[in-house]
Ligand SMILES: Nc1nc2c(c(=O)[nH]1)N[C@@H](CN(C=O)c1ccc(C(=O)N[C@@H](CCC(=O)O)C(=O)O)cc1)CN2
């Protein structure tokens with residue numbers, strides 16, 4: 001195991017399953033700089049169709065967004081547009097939700113555009129914020145929903161059950177009843 005992968009669960013899992021791993025951006029102490037354009041070439045050569053962000057904490061460069069239109073998703077641990085944007089990640093989000101007195105929170109899955117957390121919202125789930133919640137307790141409640149929601153949305157993506165409303169809002173067609181959307 002390459003040492004720089006030891007702090008990334010997803011990379012460790014991929015390595016164990018024989019799935020190619022690319023670290024981006026390459027750590028600053030490395031001489032060879034791997035550009036966003038290099039990353040696009042690598043992803044296209046690996047025939048990557050979709051990019052799903054989960055806990056990725058750097059700004060996705062415009063070159064990657066242009067190369068993967070309507071194909072990059074992110075999961076954020078609040079009900080966007082609330083508690084999103086630069087500086088809102090991980091436990092910082094849940095602390096801000098609790099400090100605001102909000103009674104509900106939950107995960108948002110959205111398309112990635114060139115700013116943090118401003119892309120089209122695709123799916124959300126709601127969980128209660130309890131009066132005596134710590135940030136850790138709220139984070140665990142939201143994360144439980146995140147893990148279910150990302151699987152549902154990934155299935156819809158792969159089964160081509162995502163359509164776009166005339167006003168540009170993406171909808172997920174129900175697998176059980178194609179006449180239902182959410
Ligand atoms: N082009 C985009 N890139 C990314 C998006 C996006 O919507 N568009 N989403 C983020 C994920 N994210 C929230 O869901 C998020 C991640 C990180 C930050 C942030 O403020 N980062 C800090 C640096 C943190 C660090 O390096 O430890 C910063 O930029 O100062 C905000 C939101 C992923 N990329």
Ligand SMILES: NCC(=O)N[C@@H]1O[C@H](COP(=O)([O-])[O-])[C@@H](O)[C@H]1O
Pocket residue numbers: 054055056075076077088089090091093143146
């Ligand atoms: N704004 C981005 C952001 O805060 N993403 C959040 O980071 C956590 C990653 O969990 P993990 O480290 O267990 O995968 C998840 O809760 C995800 O929503």
